[in-house]
Amino acid sequence: MIQPPTQTAVAAAFPALVWSEFRGGTRAVVPRDELYKTLEFLRDRHHFDLLVDITCVDYLNYRGATDRFGLVYLLAATETNERLTVRTFVNEPDLVVPSAVPLWKGADWMEREVWDMFGIQFEGHPDLRRILMPEEFTAFPLRKDYPLQGRGERHNFPVLTREEG
Amino acid sequence: MAIEVPENVVVSRLDSLASWCRKNSLWPMPFATACCGIELMATGASRHDLARFGAEVFRFSPRQCDLMIVAGRVVMKMLPVLQRIWQQMHEPKWCISMGACASTGGVFDTYSVVQGIDRFIPVDMYVPGCPPRPEQLIQAIIDLQDTIQREGTISGREFATRQRQQPKRALVELPVITLPRGVSHLPQGVRIE
Numbered sequence: 001m002i003q004p005p006t007q008t009a010v011a012a013a014f015p016a017l018v019w020s021e022f023r024g025g026t027r028a029v030v031p032r033d034e035l036y037k038t039l040e041f042l043r044d045r046h047h048f049d050l051l052v053d054i055t056c057v058d059y060l061n062y063r064g065a066t067d068r069f070g071l072v073y074l075l076a077a078t079e080t081n082e083r084l085t086v087r088t089f090v091n092e093p094d095l096v097v098p099s100a101v102p103l104w105k106g107a108d109w110m111e112r113e114v115w116d117m118f119g120i121q122f123e124g125h126p127d128l129r130r131i132l133m134p135e136e137f138t139a140f141p142l143r144k145d146y147p148l149q150g151r152g153e154r155h156n157f158p159v160l161t162r163e164e165g
Numbered sequence: 166m167a168i169e170v171p172e173n174v175v176v177s178r179l180d181s182l183a184s185w186c187r188k189n190s191l192w193p194m195p196f197a198t199a200c201c202g203i204e205l206m207a208t209g210a211s212r213h214d215l216a217r218f219g220a221e222v223f224r225f226s227p228r229q230c231d232l233m234i235v236a237g238r239v240v241m242k243m244l245p246v247l248q249r250i251w252q253q254m255h256e257p258k259w260c261i262s263m264g265a266c267a268s269t270g271g272v273f274d275t276y277s278v279v280q281g282i283d284r285f286i287p288v289d290m291y292v293p294g295c296p297p298r299p300e301q302l303i304q305a306i307i308d309l310q311d312t313i314q315r316e317g318t319i320s321g322r323e324f325a326t327r328q329r330q331q332p333k334r335a336l337v338e339l340p341v342i343t344l345p346r347g348v349s350h351l352p353q354g355v356r357i358e
Contacts, residue, residue, distance in 0.1 A: 133277070134242045141276050150276030154241045157279075160248055160286045162324045 002026040002082045006046050014038055027085040035088050036098040042075060043103050048084065050076040051104035054111060056118045060144040067091055069118060073100070090120065099124040117142035184317030187231070187257065188310040189219040194230035194254065196247060199237025201264035201296040213299040220306050227253040232309070234302075238266035239279045251286050257321045259289045259313070261305055264296050271295060287329070 001024055010028070011017060017038070018029040030038050042048040052074040059065035067089035075084045090097060099122035100107040111122040112131040119140035122128055130137060137153065139146055170176070197205050208215050215221045224230050227250045239247055251260070262282055265271035268291045270280035282288060289312070292305045316323045323329070 146276070148275055154276060154279055155284070157241075157244055157248070157285050159284065160251060162287050162329045164252075 002084050003080065006080075006082060010038075010042065010046065013041055025083065025085060027087060030086055030088045032088050032090060032097055035086075036100070036103075038086065039073065039075075039100055039103055042084065042086070046082075047077040047079045048075040048082070050078050051100065051106050051110070052076050052083075054100065054107060054114055056114045056120060056142075058118065058142065058144045069095065069120060071097060071114070071120065095119060096121045096123050098122070101125055116140070119143065180318045181314070183319040184314050187317060188313040190222075191218075191220040191232045191259075191306065191310070192222045192224055192230045193220055194227055194233045194250065195223050195225070195236065196233055196250065197236040198239060198243065199264075199266060201236035201267070204296045204299055204302065205234060205236045205263065208299040208302045213303065215303065215306070218303065218306055218310070227251075228255065230254055231258045232306075233258065233260045234263055235260065235267040235282050236263040236296075238271060238273050239282055240277045241279060242277070244279050244282075244285060247282065248286060257317070257324065259309055260287060261290045261292060261302075261309065262288045263292045263302060263305075264294055266295075268293070 007019065007026065011019065014030070014034055014037075016031050016034060020027045020029075028038075053072075054074075055072050057070040057072065059068060059070055068091045069089065071088050071090060073086040073088075075086060076082070077084075088097065097120060099111060101111065101122075102124065108126070109131055111125055112127075112129060114120050115122065115125075115128055116130040116132050117140060129135070133141065139151065139153075141150070195202065195205055197203075207213055209221055209223055220232065227233075231254065233251060233254060235247065251258075260282075262268045266273060266278070267282050268288075270278050274280070279285070283291075290305045290309045292301050294301055
């Protein structure tokens, strides 16, 4: 749901973007090197002042997928009522993308969550720590190669008996 | 030698008297983490009125409680907190595992949810249900009161029995699953030992 003039202007500024439509929503796939510049351009020139969400998709063993992780930025322009989905793909072992915290303060915890669950590193993030899992947790649990029942982390606790209580 | 006592005097054991006091003044520690906590609140509220059984004084400080009611799922980040609170409570103390999640992990058979708190702390009473109705929780408290009256001692030596010292359920480590590289899931029914 993006105005055609906006799309034309963005496409002219960044020819590498791949555009697609799905059920009235507009999506743009960005090469990782142009991700930060694209987001900055969208925020400064086209009023995309609201970062709705940052999330990630693991495409391991997904049919037809060529890349491992798809990073998804959901943007909204509160003045013009436009919405845009910006996606970029990253592959192991180089899972580093520029942080969007300098553009939107709200990206802070979203990026921490993506780091916690998928292990994507955000370069330039002020405080990239785990946000949901315990700090001593070592795996990235939403990756598709992580077993649903974990690797024994949930059983790794001392057992209290009556006497020790 | 018979001793004459007035007719309003009852002769009993001190253990029995102490247990009678304890069972009728249980102070619950509400460890409510999920929807079971809502039923726990309903149990304490006016319609079901836990006060009828002498257990309505919910205290949010473990130092003042002797009955921990774990209502809801416990995740691995929460378990050290649960254990610390349990250790902070004074003896004699009891634990009710309320609902399917606290007892077994329930439907949350995932990496982060503890599969039954009785693996890591002693549990005296289990309440089935998802979530249990207040009547079930009240029944569990009544059953616990019966247990306290039946086997309680003033010195608490019933807690020192061998059976009480062991975890209720054998702590069977679930197999640690490491999948071969490139395999995202196992076919149904296949287990890696």
